[in-house]
Amino acid sequence: MRRDLKIEDIKPLLGNLSRSNYYQVQFGGLSPGLRGYLGSRGVDSTFISEESGLLCYSAQLPGSSLAGIESTNFTGVTETMVHRRIYTPLSLEFYCDDRYRSLKFLEHWMEYATSGNGFGNYADTNYTYRMNYPNDTGTGYKCDSTKMFKFESGTERVMEYSFIGLFPINLSSTPVSYGPNSELTRVSCEFRYDRYIAGSILSYDTVRGFGNNMGSGVTNSNGNAFDLNNLANGFGVNLNGITNTINTIGRAAGSVSDVINLFTN
Numbered sequence: 001m002r003r004d005l006k007i008e009d010i011k012p013l014l015g016n017l018s019r020s021n022y023y024q025v026q027f028g029g030l031s032p033g034l035r036g037y038l039g040s041r042g043v044d045s046t047f048i049s050e051e052s053g054l055l056c057y058s059a060q061l062p063g064s065s066l067a068g069i070e071s072t073n074f075t076g077v078t079e080t081m082v083h084r085r086i087y088t089p090l091s092l093e094f095y096c097d098d099r100y101r102s103l104k105f106l107e108h109w110m111e112y113a114t115s116g117n118g119f120g121n122y123a124d125t126n127y128t129y130r131m132n133y134p135n136d137t138g139t140g141y142k143c144d145s146t147k148m149f150k151f152e153s154g155t156e157r158v159m160e161y162s163f164i165g166l167f168p169i170n171l172s173s174t175p176v177s178y179g180p181n182s183e184l185t186r187v188s189c190e191f192r193y194d195r196y197i198a199g200s201i202l203s204y205d206t207v208r209g210f211g212n213n214m215g216s217g218v219t220n221s222n223g224n225a226f227d228l229n230n231l232a233n234g235f236g237v238n239l240n241g242i243t244n245t246i247n248t249i250g251r252a253a254g255s256v257s258d259v260i261n262l263f264t265n
Contacts, residue, residue: 017241025053041108047101049130062196089190096185106171106189113141142167166196
């Protein structure tokens with residue numbers, strides 16, 4: 001039956017809606033061969049594991065769909081049965097620093113996937129390529145520890161996604177142009193992955209009953225280090241002066257884009 005509601009009834013619901021700008025991406029689980037290859041191209045391990053995710057300007061939480069098959073074995077209503085889960089590609093957009101590490105990170109990761117023949121001279125007229133094995137523990141180009149965290153200001157509740165078998169598949173052309181306004185360079189890339197896991201997979205959270213979004217959903221803020229104070233400190237370590245700026249204006253940012261806007265607007 002219909003329910004008459006007052007503003008007091010819906011205020012607790014509508015007053016606690018999620019904000020889209022509180023998130024963080026964290027790359028991890030790259031093979032030693034891939035890390036070494038990226039290092040030789042000027043992309044160090046610190047940038048990959050700590051700084052690249054902070055430069056992620058835009059992201060989407062992962063999605064999936066169920067593929068079904070129609071069953072007409074019986075007379076009457078046609079039934080649909082699920083036979084496969086399909087994971088949608090992940091699109092990420094990054095700010096590019098003045099050392100072009102975001103661009104190098106993605107460009108040479110894709111290059112590594114096709115360097116299985118070990119051919120060193122890419123400018124040789126006889127150059128050819130052969131794919132590396134995707135899941136080899138020493139030289140594979142897929143990674144199994146990339147994560148995305150969605151969280152809110154002033155709370156320890158975290159929505160965590162872990163990507164298994166992730167790798168870049170489509171690096172978009174990066175637009176550059178002359179003009180009176182110097183816009184920030186952004187790099188866009190599409191990733192594919194074998195599957196994702198929704199919820200924390202830390203053994204500590206699993207033991208406490210919080211793994212995979214079980215239980216209360218309050219995850220270990222110290223173990224994940226994603227409360228806003230730690231996030232602001234991360235900005236201070238990786239991007240000089242941003243923490244002081246955050247403290248001056250009296251607010252914490254959920255993504256690097258909020259802070260960059262302070263300097264560009």
